[in-house]
Amino acid sequence: MMAMLVWTRLLPPPTPVDTSRAPFPGLVLAGLGVLDLVRGNIHLFASDGGAGRIAGIDLTRGGDVIVMLFAVMGASQILWGWLNLIVALRYRAFVPLVLLLQTAQHVLAAWILWIYKPLTVPAPGKYGVLATVPLLALALWLSLREAPARAEPRTAREIPAE
Secondary structure: OHHHHHHHHHOOOOOOOOOOOOOHHHHHHHHHHHHHHHHHHHHHHOOOOOOOOOOOOOOOOOHHHHHHHHHHHHHHHHHHHHHHHHHHHOOHHHHHHHHHHHHHHHHHHHHHHHHHOOOOOOOHHHHHHHHHHHHHHHHHHHHHOOOOOOOOOOOHHHOOOO
16 A cells, blocks of 8 residues: 555656557657666676776776776666656656756767767767767757647538538
8 A cells, every 4th residue: 555655655656648659759769768777787687887898898897896886887777767668658748858968968979979088999888879969969958849730520501612
């Protein structure tokens, strides 16, 4: 009983789905949620966090610190993954806000990985962020667009007699 009360306070009733909008932004957010859950679990639970075997980072010097940082990043990705899925599937009114935050996060990641502190190994995330930035920006733009006006059905009284 107490657990139900806690869950109903944490997860209020879902927001109504606006069927006039395209489903693409929500699908992008849900896809990113799944991706974040997968890579977050790898970064958190793999013995090297994926840093060595997947990203190709040399772990012979400072490897324990790198693996720890990958685990922290993985924990964050898991939480973002759940948030993305919850918003995409239950709280659609928050899709634009979460897409804005995700787009900003991925733009910053691209800037860091390619310009500010360039990663010298061909890690999948280094190239993946180049694909997610435009995809997230498109989804954000579509989520912010006005819904197209629906044509009102005309009744027989409104049609002028000829």
